[in-house]
Amino acid sequence: MDNKRKYVIPGDVITTGPFRPEQNVILEGEKIISTTIGISEIYEDTVRVITLTGKYIPKIDDLVIGKINSHTSLSWELDINSCYVGFLPAQDVFGRDFSAHADELATKLKTGDLVAARIANFDRTRDPLVTISDRDLGTIDSGDLVKISPSKVPRLIGKRGSMIQMIEMATNAAVTIGQNGWVVVSCETPEGLLKAKKAIEMVDQKAHVANLTDQIKEMLEIKDDET
């Protein structure tokens, strides 16, 4: 019975006994209590809750989509759909011989630009440090931005990427998912783009539905016949 997934809200006792509390749970005496609305899971000796709501909290190594908010002479500030702003130092883009006198930051990234970035460092004391110097990272110059709830990102990716692969295959679109809930979709055909966007929005709205994969499949295939 304990292995069963359960719907929980804050304060619900998930289980008692010698378990290790993981994400979104606290240990209160013997009881393991959920701290958020979500689905509880018990894996061997660990207990965790997959949350269904909430803002994005940066985690090291997360891929995020950010929007340039502003810059100083030494760094850019990124809106990463979180309660903290992303901090992108100029050295990351210009290299180690960056000089605040000689180099102008606005020549590389302008306010409003979208970037795919990785959280390089984050702790309680400072704003998250992001980097764009890696493969697949950097400015995004084409595609449409879709905003979904950050807590639904795992659902959009699916088990081992199954959901997103299905959407990409059916629509021929390229989808970049930021862990912060911002998704960039690009596609050569406008129909594919619309269809992919619709599928992503559907995942966002119906994330808790059990047979969502079938519904998405149905939606994509029905449209296939029409075109």
Next chain:
Amino acid sequence: MGGRDAKMVLLDENGVRCDGRKIDETRRIMIKAGGLKNADGSAYIEFGDNKILVGVFGPRDVHPKHMSNTDTGILRVRYHMEPFSVDERKRPAPSRREIEISKVIKEALEPAVMLEKFPRTAVDVFIEVLQADGGTRCAALTAASVALADAGIPMRDMVAAVASGKVADTIILDVNNEEDQAGQADMPVGYMPSLEKITLLQLDGVLTPEEYEKCVQVGVDGCKQVYELQKKALKDKYFGNGGD
């Protein structure tokens, strides 16, 4: 507050109160989670004739910056009554009473909300009383707790609240406006049901130590009933009707 209206019968010989309830019965309670698109979390509660809307924002940047705390997030609560929420128009500026209730609700929520996870941020709770009929602080606290959960703020437990009191020398549950005005005592109780801890306890009136004990117990039992409705409101929103 020593029987002002001598004519009103607050409790008749059959144990029926002025609005037809039994002594341990709450008013009709309806809670709905969500509803406001632009807030991160929201809730609406009807507690008898009280109608209250709560919106939660955050965690988000703190403005003004000097209010932020590097160790933990901060909780800010604004309890506000609409000018049309009471019989005679209430002036919309925050009154002494509203400032006090904001503080009391904030302190009743703080033990539950795990703000230490979001240093340098603020969580803002906006409570708008659309219609008031006694016991708004309890109803507001109940709704605020649902709205915080809806916003996904990590919480150790929900906070449920209801007032107990004393009319006609009898301890009753859920004091309404008439009982508050003419009754002998009014005791709002806020309670975390899973952790079994009281987060809000106020008392207006005079009780003997025995009555006090009983009054707290009646309040806590009432909170457990309210908690079930909070649970239902959240489960309805997130898991549909199949959720359990």
